[in-house]
Amino acid sequence: MRLDCAIIGGGPAGLNAALVLGRARRKIMLFDENKARNAVTRESHGFITRDGVKPAEFRALAHQELSKYPSITITPVKVTTIEKQGENCFVVTTEAGERYEARTVILATGLKEQLPAIPGIADYYGRSLFSCPYCDGWELRDQPLVIITDTAEHAFHMGMTVYQWSRDLMICMNGGEKLEVEQAEKLRSKGIQVFEQRIKGLTGSEGRLACVILEDGVELKRSGGFVTSTWAHTLPFADMLGCELNEHGGIAADDFGRTNIDGLYAAGDASVIIPAQLIAAAAGGSRAAMGVNTELMHADF
Template sequence: MTRQTHNDRYDVVIVGGGPAGLNAALMLGRARRSVLVVDNDQPRNAPATHTHGFLTRDGTPPAHLLATGRDEVTRYGGHITTGLAQSATKDDDGFTVALDTGRTVRARRLLVTTGITDDLPDIPGLRARWGHDVLHCPYCHGWEVRDQPIGVLATSPHSVRQALLFRQWTDQLTLLLHTNPHPTPQEAEQLAARQITVVTGQVTELDTTDDHLTGVHLDTGDLVPLRALAIAPRAVPRARLLTTLGLEPTPHPSGAHIDTDPTGLTPIPGVWAAGNLTNPAATVLLSAASGSTAAGAINADLVAEDTRDAVRGMNDPFTATTEARLCEQTMGDRRHGL
């Protein structure tokens, strides 16, 4: 049964109002838990015009998806507030979360879904195209640039694999070595077999016309015509709140992430994490699913605690007598029509 909010006390405080956080809030609201979602309105996919690969929601603008999610959460009694969670402290009774608005809230359990920041290569013109024709996920945006000239900017040891993946969407693919070393003989053979052009030289600037990417300039003076550029940004966890609890991100091939068990439970008892914070490669759909998984685990954990409290109360003579008297009084009131 839901514990009603009193003096900013909630069963669960969720920090981060993206797909993971909102889906968790929806599930917990339906489980009759009191929930607060704290969000600073800076979603990772804000530059993108549409969300793809989400069954029944394919093509939905990200802002519309979040607005619909907020409406659904509040429909089940969830609360949403705008702000930045600056710190969290743990005690025997749960967690205290301090917001930049000056508000302090209490939570029995804490779920962090603050996501990641994409650390992009420092190339003039690149950030302005991010989420439009500069992209990283072929499953999210590959269909929209299919059969067009696509470049893959080599910035990591996995760039050849990324190029081989993007080859699925076009036969006009160029691997821009940029600052990466030349492919190994085995990689060169794979690229040649898939007819992927390899270009040496460092990318110095993006070329655009009428708000569309038209190519990239190299330090050799050459211009490589392109209509889309794929990159592999470094994932930087938005883990400030977790670090105040003593939990640091773990290095990951694409940057860093927060380690959890399969339900999203972190090494800190009572603290869960979900979404891109735990899996930088997760799509919107996978992030939402991880929020749902965490919500189920959190509710089960609260049920176990509620049961322990009820058993202790039943075995406490004073508590049991008081509850019996209240029950007797209630039954008497009902008999007298009160």
């Protein structure tokens, strides 16, 4: 079966790309392994009409809407390889050995994140520790918060940002870079304390943070906060296909998702990386779908 487009990844970028292409009457297949990065998240925010939606509910609603379009097929399998074979032909192979030919491909594979090596941090991530203040800052407003990071740039930027939601704020550098004197003084002038020591551990219950314990025994009573992670692509397709990367490590793409490989598009967190928001990823999927449809339209007309 020859597809107009194979979409790899069933998050908001892939789902919205499928919707736009399905409505354009393109024959597409959405490959969804269902291993979302936000699986630990209980609610997603910042998406108008869906503010506070549970990720599983969002996905179910999207699948229900896509089911109206007969040219969309959703396949719940893992893609293992993607090969480009000549012009206008990609061969997508699944874990089960099934092979599909597609004229174009959209990579909407998202990201995986590596949390700092702090004992127990995963127990709190997605419940009281988060990565994006725009997504979860409102729920933590006016609480005693902590920012956990190890780079000066992130510390200062996050300090300024999170200050909008809470003035009771501490920054833990976890033994990482030291802030510039001017940055440290600016933060202190706003009442934001900075601790350079490594973090020994965290305490709390049922995912609710209560205390950050530093290696010198100092205890910081905090009820939540934000943590900076390192990001990596979930699957090796960018390397496999020879994609160029942008300054943040995402797949370099233009405003309509076009990569440096003809017929290959990228959308969502896999391309943008920052900001990693539900609505931004969905918008990227829509733009990539328009790019794909335009390419196919010119090829066929």
